[in-house]
Amino acid sequence: MSYKHNDLLAMRQSYWGDEHSERVKNEKQYFQQILNECHIFTEANLEDAKYFFFSLPSIIIVKGYALGxxxxxxxxxxxxxxTAHKVELSQRQIMKIKFRI
Incomplete structure (x- = not known):
């Protein structure tokens, strides 16, 4: 694993493990909402949101961390x-995480 991968993975894990921040709680609900509205899952739960979050490209993680x-x-x-990965997401495929900063 590269240095960059370790840092971004740590960011993802730290964010997802945060159970005290209201902002993070609301954003996790927002991920579920997106999955429902885009018809990726019929009733997305927290595990679906986690899968989705860990599938997001690094540029989204970094900007999301900074801006929300x-x-x-x-x-x-x-x-x-x-929109670009609807089929892969609905089938819960493992996607290669892209590093583009």
Missing amino acids: FTHSLVKNMILDFV
Whole structure:
């Protein structure tokens, strides 16, 4: 694993493990909402949201960390990602995490 991969994986794990921040709780619900609205899953649960979060490209993770995942710029990036990977997401395929910073 590369240095960059370790840092981003640590960011993902730290974010997902945060159970005290209201912002993080709301964003996790937002991920579920996106999955439902885009018809990826019929009733997305927290595990579905976690799978989705860990599938997001690094650029979305970094910008989401900085601006918040519900910021309009990040929302648009997430929706573009969902649109491009709808089939893979609905089948819960393991996607290669892209590093583009």
